[in-house]
Amino acid sequence: MEVVVLILKIYIVLVVLIMSGYTLRHMRFTLSRVRGEQRIFYQDILDDDLPTLAVLIPMHNEEKVARHVLERLLKVEYPQDRLEIIPINDHSDDKTEEILNEYAEKYPSRVLPLHRKEGKRGKPAALNDGMAKATGEVVLVFDADYLPPRGILRDMAVSFKDPEVGAVMGRVVPENANHNFLTRLLDLERTGGYQIDQQARHNMKLVPQYGGTVGGFRRQLAIDMGGFDPNILTEDTELTYKLFLNGYKVVYANRAECYEEVPEEWPVRARQVQRWAHGHTQVMYRYFLPLLRSRLLSRWEKVDGLLLLTIYMVPIVLLLGILDSLALFFLGEMNIIDSILVFVYVAAYNSYGNFAPFYQIASGAFLDGAVERILLVPFLIFNFFFNLWYVANGFVAGTLDLVFKRGSSWAKTPRFRDREASV
């Protein structure tokens, strides 16, 4: 029994240390973004010789949104002889194919659809086929619900002039933020995630994450690194780590902003979060040790890379920590350290740890000049518990994949845009 109690106590201390690590990380990011020196991005570079681009848009049953993204891409400012738009119809059984063919007929030299009717369905497999068809030096990826502004391709493509840049990530902004309570909360989450978190990592030369949409990478490099694994549900996270392990960087372009549609229903959001956690967990198991062993990353890149890699493990660590503390309480063994220290820690954690992401979100909204929506921050506690559960589910699924060596299937996020694109 004593051994069990000892293990439970050690685990509690471990949880405290892990949470403290994340607390400090969030605080440091916020300070870097709000008070620190900002690294300039490449978008101010004017260059006539931009790289040739292939814009890939994976689509599975996207009849509601397909026209919007294609219309926007046909209006972008980029040399037409250096741009190919490749919408990938991935096993759609709605009118997506029809719509793509219509655009291909109308713009034969610009829209080059790829119809996938065989092989594994899912974004990684679709991107592999898209890369094989493309000829551009750089691939930019947009999900079908995105609405790219006129100057975004140039702003992102120019970053590849730097030979060290392997991938670029732009900023995602929800266009249906005002639809309901959920979309308003997701809008806040995005603000914290991009305006603060990604920009801070870019400032501090850490590990900004390639997010799989509103972003791009060097096509040949991705092919040389083996393309995308169709069994990994977060091919974007995998690419991020592959690039860093091969001596390349991911950079973040805060000004390359693009509208997206966020889920408008809680069950859809649950599936999305669960898929992210599932895929991220798969990547974690695959890249944890290579990242630790790599000699191409700096010490701080490794620390940030590991914290990012294990971030979807935190909810389950926390859940187990809560159960552990209950067990210790009923065993009368909570006297781990001096009670005042525990009190101080809990108070500090609740002020700056648990709510540090919220602090980050509020700071992001402030920088965006969207001050009134900061008032919604207390409601993010709903999201916290909601995510806690579904992320834990995703983590378990990813772990089971590893244990039973099973494959995983892609779950598409449904679209809600029955209306015309509002922006």
Added chain:
Amino acid sequence: MLKRRLRVCLIAALAISLAGLLWSVSAQTPTPAEEMATLETPVERMVEGWERMPAAIEPVTVPETILAREDDELMEFSRSIVISAERHNWLLLIQFLAVLVLFLPVVPSLREIYRPKDDKPLNINMEYAKDPRYFDKAFRHMIKGAMSNEDPGMQMVSLSKQDRVEVIKSTGNQGNGEALDHILFVTGDLSTEASARFDKEIYVSGRAQIGKLNSLRALVCDGDVDLGEGTVVTRWVGSPGTIRVSDNCVLGVRTACDEDIFIGRNTFFRSLYGKQIHIGEGADNALVMNENERPESLYQKKQKKKRKNGQLWMPRRVLVPSKTRRKKDIDSKRDLVIGEDSHIEGNVRTRGKLTLNENVIIEGDVMAEKDIIIKRGCVIRGRVLSKMSIYVAEDFVLGAQEAPRSMIAKGELEIGEESRIYGSLKAGTELQLHPKILVTGGIFSEENIEVAYGCDINENVFAQGKIAFSRAIKVGRPGSVKSVIAKKGINIAGEGTFYGLVSTDGDGVVA
């Protein structure tokens, strides 16, 4: 649906808090002290007080000696118990108030949900596209759209606010030393006297000839522009023609045109944009290099520092003999030295430091986890990457014209004199180019860049720190736009030619 549930939850929570509050308040009427005052004896009072004492309070054993007495001491004891009970009620009150306070942050949140003030998507300018002449084009468009006519005289025009605009048809001199505090709209050419001061924008449909020591806020001109010596511009100058800037001028945040810009000596700037930017007489007309224009080598500086700290030592190393011919990769876990005149047809990787002696040729990629030292006359056809610094001596060749490659150092990067880099360079800290180097790609640094005499860089130069150019520098190629961008400042020591944009958030200085 969700809003309704939320409303029900919050009303329920508030109702519970309120009920708790009312209960704790009602628990005081009558107060325990008042109730106890109705009891007859101190012992009765003590027993009553004892019963009222909540379980959470530490039980007290009443001493036998006290139970036996009915005096003042007993009275005091029973009073203390009554006070404990009262305090307990206050604690309850505080607890319920605390619960109530927990809901306070939610009150403004509810307001934002039910009466949203800020629920629109963040604004993205969907039509935004980069235009280096944005300022002058926007002003031209705005003022021409706002003017009712172009007849000479004063008009009130609505721009960002109501502004006075004076329209003149003039080829004569303007300005008499006094400040002009309204916008000037010139239908024709403009020339100004010395020391004229214009506190508002000027639009000129012809040419603009600005006299010596003028002070301008902003100038947009449809023809060519000449800025006289010592002119100070606080915002911008824009023209579709040519801009000539005399010596000792201070340019504002942007000076942009579609033709060439000529910049005199001792000029300060933030951003210059033109088809071709000539500094002084231009790079082709620079005088020959002086010996003192060779920068102090980064490698030498590092060696000096090491010597001073007593850190020079010879590590264990693998030596590839001179004149080796090898058609395989080399992979070493220690420091590696490749002897002179060797030819390796494969990749070279080492976990230590890599030294290439004179005239080594490597037909593959090179990667080292420590410094890479490349001596005179070496050729590398592949990509070069070091987790630390790279120091390259003279006459080095990277890549080939038809197969450009890049060289990336996480630390310092130094390229020796008269090297040819077919590709791009990137340094994690300082980047130094010695004289007369050709770089067909761009150069990038996370800190500062130093470019010595006569370097020719075909693409962009980008630094998170400062850039220092010596004389006879060329950046870009005729007929294409390239950029020089430094966050913290750009210093141009003398003649140079730049194609496109030269821009900094810090101070730009032409010496």
